[in-house]
Amino acid sequence: MKIAVLGGDGFVGWPTVLHLSDLGHEVHIIDNLSRRWIDTELGVQSLTPMDSIQERCRIWKEVTGKTLRFHLLDLAKEYERLKSWLVENKPDAIIHFAEQRAAPYSMKTDRHKVYTVNNNVSATHNLLAAVVESGIDPHIVHLGTMGVYGYSSVGAAIPEGYLDVEIENLEGEKKELEILYPTKPGSVYHMTKSLDQILFQFYAQNDGLRITDLHQGIVWGTHTEQTRRDEQLINRFDYDGDYGTVLNRFLIQAAIGYPLTVHGTGGQTRAFIHIQDSVRCIELALSDAPERGDRVKIFNQMTETHRVRDLAALISKLTGAEVMNLPNPRKEAAENDLIVKNEQFLALGLNPTTLENGLLAEVVEVAKKYAHRIDRSRVPAVSAWTKDIAPTVNHDP
Numbered sequence: 001m002k003i004a005v006l007g008g009d010g011f012v013g014w015p016t017v018l019h020l021s022d023l024g025h026e027v028h029i030i031d032n033l034s035r036r037w038i039d040t041e042l043g044v045q046s047l048t049p050m051d052s053i054q055e056r057c058r059i060w061k062e063v064t065g066k067t068l069r070f071h072l073l074d075l076a077k078e079y080e081r082l083k084s085w086l087v088e089n090k091p092d093a094i095i096h097f098a099e100q101r102a103a104p105y106s107m108k109t110d111r112h113k114v115y116t117v118n119n120n121v122s123a124t125h126n127l128l129a130a131v132v133e134s135g136i137d138p139h140i141v142h143l144g145t146m147g148v149y150g151y152s153s154v155g156a157a158i159p160e161g162y163l164d165v166e167i168e169n170l171e172g173e174k175k176e177l178e179i180l181y182p183t184k185p186g187s188v189y190h191m192t193k194s195l196d197q198i199l200f201q202f203y204a205q206n207d208g209l210r211i212t213d214l215h216q217g218i219v220w221g222t223h224t225e226q227t228r229r230d231e232q233l234i235n236r237f238d239y240d241g242d243y244g245t246v247l248n249r250f251l252i253q254a255a256i257g258y259p260l261t262v263h264g265t266g267g268q269t270r271a272f273i274h275i276q277d278s279v280r281c282i283e284l285a286l287s288d289a290p291e292r293g294d295r296v297k298i299f300n301q302m303t304e305t306h307r308v309r310d311l312a313a314l315i316s317k318l319t320g321a322e323v324m325n326l327p328n329p330r331k332e333a334a335e336n337d338l339i340v341k342n343e344q345f346l347a348l349g350l351n352p353t354t355l356e357n358g359l360l361a362e363v364v365e366v367a368k369k370y371a372h373r374i375d376r377s378r379v380p381a382v383s384a385w386t387k388d389i390a391p392t393v394n395h396d397p
């Protein structure tokens with residue numbers, strides 16, 4: 001297939017590009033390199049040293065003989081260029097990762113909220129409008145988030161996107177209705193992914209676009225089979241308070257002797273997936289495209305759930321790291337349960353990589369190798385969800 005990977009320079013985008021290219025697909029990366037600009041804005045860098053995207057593509061060609069094409073294009077701002085690109089290139093599939101993906105970054109200031117909404121919602125809508133206008137029929141696969149569901153503990157499993165409900169009509173008769181699972185986003189970032197769902201629903205129903213939305217959990221790990229092949233193919237790896245995600249942060253903190261930064265009681269339960277499974281799920285989703293006229297296909301892209309304090313305890317046991325309970329900079333339930341259905345990917349053949357010591361240790365090793373690149377003062381999470389929440393102070397012991 002000819003596949004366009006929008007956001008192909010990012011943390012999940014890059015390993016996906018390599019995975020799909022390795023499978024023999026013709027892969028085009030479309031990216032505005034905004035994630036690299038945000039590094040500059042925040043004054044932090046990936047733990048791992050990353051080459052330019054052009055250099056990464058050159059190395060991949062050297063290692064495998066396979067060509068990756070890179071197109072510098074801003075999806076949210078360059079609508080006409082996007083449309084022309086689609087008309088000229090007619091991709092069979094489009095993987096859409098091109099959104100600002102950090103919840104803390106989206107809550108930093110009003111400017112960051114506005115940027116996240118403008119960027120994410122425009123990127124998605126521009127893509128959908130351009131696909132309709134260009135008359136092509138690609139399978140659009142979007143990377144959404146488990147966070148659209150919210151984390152209220154109702155004691156029931158979260159279904160894959162849709163909920164069957166029963167309502168009573170005016171005659172008092174019971175009627176069945178299938179609805180999108182009600183969204184309850186916990187940040188402006190998660191809110192944009194909730195808005196994306198409505199855009200997808202409309203364009204699937206109105207224009208017959210073929211769309212798959214992947215509700216992904218928190219990704220952990222860094223290497224995939226392909227990024228391991230050459231030092232210069234290495235994936236980016238975030239440790240800072242805005243972009244670093246919880247499990248990877250704990251592993252990096254353990255590697256540099258920084259106490260594990262548990263927010264509040266650590267009673268938050270979240271869904272997780274290893275980066276290797278993440279790229280495999282994209283492959284599986286591509287193999288199971290919806291037909292024109294189908295509703296949006298929604299998968300829960302996660303393999304296991306864990307409570308934050310249990311993860312901290314596990315890593316502490318593994319590495320001897322200290323655990324530190326901090327005031328939570330976020331507005332979120334202090335404790336929640338989470339049960340998630342993920343049968344669709346299992347039925348398609350996903351063999352989950354679960355949290356096992358070997359892979360956890362591998363991340364600690366990577367972090368130790370590049371520890372000299374870490375600025376410890378950037379480890380605390382300082383973006384507060386509301387003005388009355390005091391930002392977490394620098395607690396470096």
Ligand code: USQ
Nearest residue numbers: 101102103145146147216217218245246261262263268308
């Ligand atoms: N947390 C800590 N300590 C830390 C960092 C986080 O206790 O040092 C807690 C947070 O308060 C939160 C939980 O860990 O309760 C998860 O935080 P996170 O930063 O790992 O994940 P989140 O902000 O939800 O966002 C990440 C990705 C996002 C993706 C989402 C999937 O950045 O792109 O959509 O995970 S999900 O969480 O399932 O919505």
